[in-house]
Amino acid sequence: MPIIEAKNLEKTYDGEAGTASTQALTGATLNIEEGEFVAIMGPSGSGKSTLLHILGFLDKQSEGTYKFNGNAIEELDDAELAKTRNSEMGFVFQAFNLLPKATVLENIKLPLMYSAISEHVWNALAEEAIEAVGLSHRTHHLAAQLSGGEKQRAAIARALVMKPKVIFADEPTGNLDSRSGQAVMKIIQDLNENHGHTIVLITHETYTAEHAQRIIRLKDGEIESDEKVGHRHKAYEYIK
16 A cells, blocks of 8 residues: 555645635646655646645645545544654755754754653664764754754754654755765665665756656646656765
8 A cells, every 4th residue: 555645636825815826736646655765856836845745744735635654634633644744754854944053962852852752762762863864973063063964964863763654855955065965865765775764855856856766747736757767876876
């Protein structure tokens, strides 16, 4: 059974008084199997961020159906959606979204504070996630003291700490130089290939998308194509 099952998703944003509404998604249908690495591409305004927000419970569709891990989200209330989002989904954003005056450890522990996990294991879980992204030497540094690449690795560790089923990454290399971007893609590929995490990656870069197994292309709110990647890039080849 696919972990993500979306059928005929539509999203319409109401315009301000006197302006027309905007249709951001038009009948998007897709399935993503557990353990897949899927990239979603499209030009600005194509609907890719809207689609990610719906798949990640950050927004709701106007029409269509969406099942996550077999559960129809239309049947879940806001509290159940929030609980599922925190426990089964991890998010990595282009802007990192770290607390600059908090340490790496404190940033990574944030999702645990909204969970039922006992506080006495928070440090151990956070340190495990930090180690997984190779950032143990920065555990007690403030987020503001990190380089861009280190900030994104910290953001990935925060996404990992709850051991989610799916990691949604929205332009994770967009603010990074090429070497830092490759280091981040190496971590993301490793999480998929060696740890079994399902990855949904948003990017406008074909090269970055070709690290995935499938590429879904959007145009004007519609899925234009959904194809397997013939020759996948391996970030491991570029990081020594």
